[in-house]
Amino acid sequence: MxxxxxxxxxxxxxxxxxxxxxxxxxxxxxxxxxxxxxxxxxxxxxxxxxxxxxxxxxxxxxxxxxxxxxxxxxxxxxxxxxxxxxxxxxxxxxxxxxxxxxxxxxxxxxxxxxxxxxxxxxxxxxxxxxxxxxxxxxxxxxxxxxxxxxxxxxxxxxxxxxxxxxxxxxxxxxxxxxxxxxxxxxxSPQAIAFDAVGRHAIMADPNWNKGNYYGANSPSSGLSIARMVGHITYLSDTSMHTKFGRDLKDKVTPDYDFVTEFQVESYLNYQGDEFVKRFDANSYLYLSKAMDYxxxxxxxxxxxxxxxxxxxxxxxxxxxxxxxxxxxxxxxxxxxxxxxxxxxxxxxxxxxxxxxxxxxxxxxxxxxxxxxxxxxxxxxxxxx
Amino acid sequence: MSGEIRTVLRSNGDLRHEFQYIVNTVKPGSTVLDLGCGSGELMKALQKQKRARVQGIELSDTAVQSCVEKGLFVYHGDLNEGLADFNDNSVDYVILTSTLQVLERPDLLILEAARVGRQCVVSVPNFGYWRVRFQLMFQGVMPKTEHLPYEWYDTPNIHLTTLTDFRRFCKKYGLHIEQEIDLVIGEQSCKRIWLLPNFFADYGIFVLRRETPLTGSDKI
CATH class of the missing domain: 3.40.50.1820 (Alpha/Beta hydrolase fold, catalytic domain)
Structure with missing residues (x-):
């Protein structure tokens, strides 16, 4: 189709x-x-x-x-x-x-x-x-x-x-x-656990400020991490193998550094960055909690x-x-x-x-x- | 699994001949559970001809899709996990057509079927059929027939039975055979066998009912 x-x-x-x-x-x-x-x-x-x-x-x-x-x-x-x-x-x-x-x-x-x-x-x-x-x-x-x-x-x-x-x-x-x-x-408790990690990431972001960030810097790094965790749970072991394997991003040998080296890391970063442009961190907290309850x-x-x-x-x-x-x-x-x-x-x-x-x-x-x-x-x- | 098995049985385009015999055993307006329902041919015929309330359980995903295409309700799963959801005597007929021989423990499923269904309709290919016997006897090879087309090394049929064995099983487990229809199924037609069916029939249909009522009204 x-x-x-x-x-x-x-x-x-x-x-x-x-x-x-x-x-x-x-x-x-x-x-x-x-x-x-x-x-x-x-x-x-x-x-x-x-x-x-x-x-x-x-x-x-x-x-x-x-x-x-x-x-x-x-x-x-x-x-x-x-x-x-x-x-x-x-x-x-x-x-x-x-x-x-x-x-x-x-x-x-x-x-x-x-x-x-x-x-x-x-x-x-x-x-x-x-x-x-x-x-x-x-x-x-x-x-x-x-x-x-x-x-x-x-x-x-x-x-x-x-x-x-x-x-x-x-x-x-x-x-x-x-x-x-x-x-x-x-x-499942496993799914609730992943949601909890996402919420913790948001709430641990200093910009979150107990939810009062509107009109100021938003907790985008926290929200981005939450999305990255989410994305891991949306894929499967097999799909990650197929999609990324252990490939490095734009290089053949590693630099032995903490920069983004693996394709899968780069993918998660991208997903996180894109997500914060369209989603509100507090909404993420509320909606994920609704699922948990x-x-x-x-x-x-x-x-x-x-x-x-x-x-x-x-x-x-x-x-x-x-x-x-x-x-x-x-x-x-x-x-x-x-x-x-x-x-x-x-x-x-x-x-x-x-x-x-x-x-x-x-x-x-x-x-x-x-x-x-x-x-x-x-x-x-x-x-x- | 059983969906694949069934595809090796011929179809005459409409309903397979042996299925019509099964349809005829079912009273109009009954509830029916078809275990290993394949692509739902039999269920559809029961729904149409007998206004039966039907549902099936099937393992093959393509067969499940065919059932949904026919507007039938089907559960995608293993036969042994399916029956726990059903109370004693909760459906009028549990049907097992050409399914038993591929199961690891057909005995357990028949007994479960007899718990859930007021009656069971079970059909089996007959390993006592003369062509089967002759191949083993005179050629010394593992028999292959229309119903059993596989080689010894790739056959899913791990629990084959003869009609005599099946009758003995029913007797041992207190299952009364209300009706037995023995057939030889050809390309164009399907003939009922009355004389020495364990030798001349290649297919048997048994309508079973428990001889003693279940003790303990609801085990679930």
Whole structure:
């Protein structure tokens, strides 16, 4: 599938503001947040029955710009452009695709870098702790605003997949299908540990200044390290061998120095440097913490009970070399759903790309998803 | 694994002949779990002809994709890990077609299938088939047939059985054979064998039911 074929073309980010005081959104932590703005994009047309809407949810540092380009000179299309467009898996000739930036983020939606209306200054750490559930409740307000009673499908990878599961649990009758990809109902302690290292790097940066760095130097070295750690967890041993090997950067013999010598080091530096240009350090703290807190097996400690409300049919997808969200986590979800008599398919895609595979294995993902959207439906049409 | 095995069985374009016999054993509107469901042909036929509520378990990724393409619900995984999610008597039929011979412990899976399913439909290639016997007897070579096309060194079939062996197994483990359909499957057709099936049939379909109810209502 070539990248230009079937593009949604030039798109524009839109904004929806709600939860104006005194009707603020009540958060899981007990605090209230409002007004809330969500940045979102839509592709394709909502049909008359408003039954063809698909909600796509981005990962930790993703944004609302999932497909198309903002201007003809845009260097890169949206983050899931190969999946969304005319004739693609999320076929915009048939479906109305919505992607919104999560609350707590920094790419158009309300987050710690937004102005706190009470003080007139950026929230910083005054921003309340938001959870995956809060993000979903905010998205629900957007979906209501768009007049959609029931989504055809909710789909997302990684942190987006967590929100997909939360959607299916909190709003079980608001979707017909859901597709969590490379995701989990609860992070492993190993994944929480990596998140913690990232947060420590940010908070140890003197520029961080307890979150009050807006208008001054931002904690870019801390954020950059956090991103580097993150990137290690998104790749696999094999993909690092293939991509970098033990190659040195622009030389054959080492200089025996502490400069960047290996290709893999150079890659991480580049990823870190690029990331700080587009992401807010406080948002990274909040969003990674939201992932850590997420646990659908609570309060009873049993995933099957946590998922008991789910009604929609699911396609759960994992990737063989993903060690951050390993296949066993997806299987846990599938197992709980099956025990609850929910219709579910599970596919493990063989891939060397690690966790990143959900942004790379387009062919297999497209094949699975296209057919699932086309043919699957909850079997409640049967008499049983 | 079983997906690959099945591709060596001929298909007449539509439904394989032996599958129609299996479909006929299933009551309309039943719930069915197909272990080693391959690309989902049988499940699709059960869904269409019997309005059955079907789901499968399959190890081969291409076969899993074919199932999803058919709109079927399938679990990508090893057969032995699959059944822990299912309560006793939780589905009407558990189906095992041409799957047993490739498993490490077919006995354990049959017993699990008999725990989960009210009935089990099990089909096996018959190693007592006369062509198999003759090859070993007169040529002195490891037998190769339509159902068993592999060389001795690359065969996935590690637990072959004859129809007689399988009946003995059922007896030993308290599985009542409600129905047995013995066939010889040709290119164009599939013939039922009534006379000396362990010699003249190359394929057997068994509908099984536990003779004694499970003790302890829910082991999960």
């Amino acid at each position: 070539s990248s230009e074929q079937g593009s949604v073309g030039i798109v524009e980010t839109q904004y929806y503001t709600f939860a104006e005081p005194p009707c603020q959104l009540e958060l899981e932590c007990g605090r209230k947040l409002g007004p809330i703005t969500l940045a979102y994009e839509t592709y394709g047309k909502l049909n008359a029955g408003k039954s063809n809407a698909i909600l796509v949810i981005h990962a930790l540092t993703g944004d609302a710009h999932a497909a198309g380009r903002h201007s003809p000179s845009d260097r890169k299309p949206g983050w899931w452009d190969k999946m969304i467009g005319p004739g693609k898996a999320f076929d915009t000739d048939r479906y109305f695709v919505i992607c919104s930036n999560s609350v707590g983020g920094c790419q158009g939606s309300t987050g710690p870098s937004s102005i706190n209306p009470e003080t007139g200054r950026p929230y910083g750490l005054e921003f309340p702790m938001v959870t995956i559930g809060d993000m979903v409740n905010a998205q629900k307000a957007l979906i209501d605003h768009l007049g959609i009673e029931q989504l055809a499908c909710v789909v997302g990878g990684s942190m987006g997949g967590m929100q997909v599961l939360q959607w299916a649990t909190t709003y079980p009758d608001k979707m017909r299908l859901f597709i969590p990809i490379a995701s989990t109902a609860r992070l 997420f646990d659908l097996s609570q309060p009873e400690g049993e995933l099957r009970k946590g998922l008991s409300a789910v009604q929609a049919a699911a396609l759960v997808i994992s990737f063989s070399s993903d060690w951050l969200f390993p296949s066993y986590m997806s299987k846990e979800i599938v197992s709980a759903l099956r025990r609850n008599n929910v219709d579910v398919s599970y596919a493990e895609i063989q891939s060397d790309y690690g966790h990143d595979a959900f942004l790379l294995e387009f062919d297999t993902l497209s094949r699975l998803i296209t057919n699932f959207l086309e043919y699957a439906g909850p079997r409640n049409s049967d008499e049983r």
